Amino acid sequence: MKPETLFQIMDEISPDYIAEAKPKNTRTRPGHAPARTQAKTAAEDEIFEVQQPVMQKRRKDNIMKSSMIQRFTTGMVAAAALAVFVGGGVFIAKQQKDKSAVTSSTPASQIAEQRPENFLGGTGAVHAMQSAERGGLAMYDDENFYFGGLTVPRSGALQENVTMQADHLSDILWDGDRFYRRDGGTLSLLDTDRTQTPFFDASQCNLSVPYPTDRNLITAIYHLSGDNYVIVMIPQKLQDGQVEASYGMAAVFYRADTGKIEILDDTNAMRWETLLRDGNGGFYVLPANDSDGETWVYHLIEEEKSMTSIYSPAEKPITPGSMYLTPDNKTLYYRPKDSDELRKVSTSELTIWQTGSVDTEAVLEHVPADGCLAYDGTLFVFNPERTQIERTDLEWNTQELLWRAADDDNMPETFRAAFDADGMQMLAVDENYLFVQFGTDAQFGLLDRKAREMRYITVTDTQEQTDEPQNAEGTAPPTAESNIYGGEGALRIVKPLWKYGGLLRDDRYFYYGGMKINADGHAEYGGISELPTVWNGHPVITDSEQLYTQENGKIWSLDAAGNETLFYEVPGVWMYNGDHSGYLEEHVSDIEVSVLRHIYDDVYVIAGTARTTDTNEACNFAYYIRHANFEETGSSDDCGYYCLPEHLVTMQDVNRLADLIPAPEKKGFYCYEATKGRIVFVPCHEDADWKVNRVVSPYTDQIHADSWTVKDGTLYYLNSEGEFCKHVISDDAIVYLDPNTGREYDTTDAEYAKNAEKTVLSVPQGTLNALYFGGNTVYARLNFDTVWAAELDEPEQWTEVFRNQDNNSDKKEVAAITGGVAANDRLLLMAVDGQDHQVFLQIFPDRPYATALTT
Amino acid sequence: MQDNDLIAMYFARDERAAAESDRKFGGYCYTVAYNILGNAQDAEECVNDTLVRLWESIPPARPDNLYAYTAAITRNLAKNRLKSSQAQRRGGTEIPAVLDELRDCTDPDTVEQELDRRALGDALNRFLGTLKPDHRKIFVQRYWYLCPVDEIAENLELTKSKVTVTLMRTRKKLEAFLKKEGYL
Structure with missing residues (x-):
């Protein structure tokens, strides 16, 4: 049957199952699908509700150093995204429901409502958060939270790993009330449904720049009142489309109803990027040159433009980015330069304020230098250690604890460890969220103000930023998923070998023996010698399919992005009495799980070591578990576990269990019994007698520990005589063993099995040193310097694929081969060269002599 | 209503x-x-x-x-x-990815034989009846609704890896089932 046939048969799935699996979430339908929309314009559909904005600034000299922020806001493009943060307020765009949907005569054209996709690629109204100076434009809609290149679902796990995309939002500007799309020197109003309306062209501004310029790059827009705006721009000279030179910062006053433009400043005199609106058509802005540090100006824009300059007290110059207004706009708070005092002054005094003439009063509390963010008359502040967040009124009369690291059990250790002197920054806030950055530029937190719950966001990969921003309307492009080893794609276990930690691969590399090997078959020099064996402080283990971490009996599944999900908790250790009756010892500690193998369905083998808490006695354990429903119940009580035969629980064989070969169809596994050199089958199911297991290898052969496999019911192996043998495993040809005594049960089957025949397969001339099995291919290493390959279907049709000294790609001599493992399509050999350097050989069965050498 | x-x-x-x-x-x-x-x-x-x-x-x-x-x-x-x-x-359709996954439980190289679609459909539903409800939902969301894995994970509040692993195991079970039923 072909996949297409099976796919067609899916049509026959029962309606009950279809209904049962009805997705909880549906995709968002576009708002303007031609066949379904009514004749309404976007403008008619939009209602804008503007809340009273509260604006503030914040000095964040050190956050400007943050490389993450710099990546969000690279170069001149960044300035645009930054400049709009100072304005405050909340933007809400509501889609008006089409009340006349049922009046059409054609049923299919009757539309009840639209489910528009907004310009961020999500759904619903877009909300911009009140951002700190240079904090970045933080937004969210019904689905997601957006910040620079981050897109995080609003509902989800408390700890998330996300991939950083290129900042596709850098051309979106916010004037405090509405969104715009910037295209160099032009602005277009941007509606939620992506509709763009041309708004402003900066080429019309005749700035007095003493150099020839090619464009005025718009970096910010502030809505003052009515049709009055302040628009900030940077005159630039371009060369081949790239910015060759920029000439300061300029600002114009723009009246949108008349198109009138007046230049406010084209001499780079003011800090236009951190303008603070007062909500009454005026604004505050500080001088760019703070060498005197004493003056600041207040421009009041009224119906007919007028401006008044006022001056701060000389003895208390204001720190840029530290001005906050009360919602009623009657009091302005600020932090004097080189001080952590929060001071205030009545705005009614501002018009008469003269240098040194107003004595402001100091607020009692001191504010951490840059650990403060204001929203709607409320201050959000860190404690001095930056380990907790409080909310207080501007007068500091009431404080409320919002979050404390010490109380948050969900906080990952990596975040906890990130606290240091500058370890936490506030980036944005609104009525629902407070967005913070932790100690590294890859760690963020989104505090749900109502639930007082912090969601931890780890950036696991940052896509390289491009100079040219992407289309602001586009959603973030997908990127190759980077995994914890720095490769691409999910990590897959090719072979879970205990000796070398197994053979893993992803879309780009093999990982083996501590090395990262380019999977395209070409040599990659300087491979990584130290792959992580610990993740988040937990040792990494593998089963036959994926990665896990473990610590003291707890096992977490580990995905490619580094997320850990609790998988199983060892409830206790099965101890052996002298009479082999055994009992469950729950008083154990230092449980180390060294083996986890998936056998079939929800059944796993688990093995390791532990110590009893009473006697401090070391013990080994090995049993198989039924993992069913663990995630649902969160308890291990539902997990049955069964001991494996005692003779497999020696220290050596606990490790050897990692090399077992699952037999899902038989609900058991094959493994190597080291003391006898034979292969046994261990059943793992509810009806199995764990004290009885079966020998499936010919009774007379001693089998090489590392050179055997079972495929399609046939055992292939290298025996102690140096013979390559195969033996068809028959359910009749088995020997039942009592694991307590090692004695065969006296059955006629046992006699039959003792006489079971093997077939000796021919190999090329020479001494057979080792066999490696990978998929359907067997590799034979002979005389320590040649490797031959054959298919298990035709095991005597050998092809030479490697010969030492003259066939590897770099003509290097391989002095000794120290180990090897076969994957489906290649053989990887660990070796040392003539200079005793470790080298890896990649040998391909279908490309004789195409060996690649990796050092 | x-x-x-x-x-x-x-x-x-x-x-x-x-x-x-x-x-x-x-x-x-x-x-x-x-x-x-x-x-x-x-x-x-x-x-x-x-x-x-x-x-x-x-x-x-x-x-x-x-x-x-x-x-x-x-x-x-x-x-x-x-x-x-x-x-x-x-592009953008999930079908190529789904067909690729279904190769796990089919035999792409086989010469296609005439199949009793209804009987095979019945067999498929019998197979689905043996699955745990959560695994069945994952399977049906993937192969009937053609939902991407990350959407399934979101729908069922599971990790992507859990969904991927469950799908892989279910395909293996389906392959064994189809072999047992004589369709492979």
Whole structure:
């Protein structure tokens, strides 16, 4: 049957199952699908509700150093995204429901409502958060939270790993009330449904720049009142489309109803990027040159433009980015330069304020230098250690604890460890969220103000930023998923070998023996010698399919992005009495799980070591578990576990269990019994007698520990005589063993099995040193310097694929081969060269002599 | 509104039935169509066609499960549209990925034999009946709804790796089942 046939048969799935699996979430339908929309314009559909904005600034000299922020806001493009943060307020765009949907005569054209996709690629109204100076434009809609290149679902796990995309939002500007799309020197109003309306062209501004310029790059827009705006721009000279030179910062006053433009400043005199609106058509802005540090100006824009300059007290110059207004706009708070005092002054005094003439009063509390963010008359502040967040009124009369690291059990250790002197920054806030950055530029937190719950966001990969921003309307492009080893794609276990930690691969590399090997078959020099064996402080283990971490009996599944999900908790250790009756010892500690193998369905083998808490006695354990429903119940009580035969629980064989070969169809596994050199089958199911297991290898052969496999019911192996043998495993040809005594049960089957025949397969001339099995291919290493390959279907049709000294790609001599493992399509050999350097050989069965050498 | 009430509206030729169907099922139908077509406009048109098809088929049809009936119409329409349109070239459809996954439990190199579609469908439903409900939901969301893995994970509040692993194991089980039933 072909996949297409099976796919067609899916049509026959029962309606009950279809209904049962009805997705909880549906995709968002576009708002303007031609066949379904009514004749309404976007403008008619939009209602804008503007809340009273509260604006503030914040000095964040050190956050400007943050490389993450710099990546969000690279170069001149960044300035645009930054400049709009100072304005405050909340933007809400509501889609008006089409009340006349049922009046059409054609049923299919009757539309009840639209489910528009907004310009961020999500759904619903877009909300911009009140951002700190240079904090970045933080937004969210019904689905997601957006910040620079981050897109995080609003509902989800408390700890998330996300991939950083290129900042596709850098051309979106916010004037405090509405969104715009910037295209160099032009602005277009941007509606939620992506509709763009041309708004402003900066080429019309005749700035007095003493150099020839090619464009005025718009970096910010502030809505003052009515049709009055302040628009900030940077005159630039371009060369081949790239910015060759920029000439300061300029600002114009723009009246949108008349198109009138007046230049406010084209001499780079003011800090236009951190303008603070007062909500009454005026604004505050500080001088760019703070060498005197004493003056600041207040421009009041009224119906007919007028401006008044006022001056701060000389003895208390204001720190840029530290001005906050009360919602009623009657009091302005600020932090004097080189001080952590929060001071205030009545705005009614501002018009008469003269240098040194107003004595402001100091607020009692001191504010951490840059650990403060204001929203709607409320201050959000860190404690001095930056380990907790409080909310207080501007007068500091009431404080409320919002979050404390010490109380948050969900906080990952990596975040906890990130606290240091500058370890936490506030980036944005609104009525629902407070967005913070932790100690590294890859760690963020989104505090749900109502639930007082912090969601931890780890950036696991940052896509390289491009100079040219992407289309602001586009959603973030997908990127190759980077995994914890720095490769691409999910990590897959090719072979879970205990000796070398197994053979893993992803879309780009093999990982083996501590090395990262380019999977395209070409040599990659300087491979990584130290792959992580610990993740988040937990040792990494593998089963036959994926990665896990473990610590003291707890096992977490580990995905490619580094997320850990609790998988199983060892409830206790099965101890052996002298009479082999055994009992469950729950008083154990230092449980180390060294083996986890998936056998079939929800059944796993688990093995390791532990110590009893009473006697401090070391013990080994090995049993198989039924993992069913663990995630649902969160308890291990539902997990049955069964001991494996005692003779497999020696220290050596606990490790050897990692090399077992699952037999899902038989609900058991094959493994190597080291003391006898034979292969046994261990059943793992509810009806199995764990004290009885079966020998499936010919009774007379001693089998090489590392050179055997079972495929399609046939055992292939290298025996102690140096013979390559195969033996068809028959359910009749088995020997039942009592694991307590090692004695065969006296059955006629046992006699039959003792006489079971093997077939000796021919190999090329020479001494057979080792066999490696990978998929359907067997590799034979002979005389320590040649490797031959054959298919298990035709095991005597050998092809030479490697010969030492003259066939590897770099003509290097391989002095000794120290180990090897076969994957489906290649053989990887660990070796040392003539200079005793470790080298890896990649040998391909279908490309004789195409060996690649990796050092 | 209950399904029976909605069906009654169709039987009464009440034109509000279409609007109500769109309100009730439109989002799901759009999801099904989009996962197949990978294109918003085509998917939206497919939802429109579904509403027309519902109007034309009820009566005489009186489906027991109106949701599944509606979604199945959308799925068929979307698959037909995929064959005849340019949608396949535009990409975004989940079908190539799904077909690739289904190679795990089929034999792509086999010479196709005449199969009793109904019998095979019955066998598939028997197989689904042996699965745990959560695993069955994952399977049906992937191979009937053609939902991407990350959406399934979100729908069922699971990790992506859990969904991926469950799908892989279920495909293995299906392969064994189909072998046992003589289809492979």
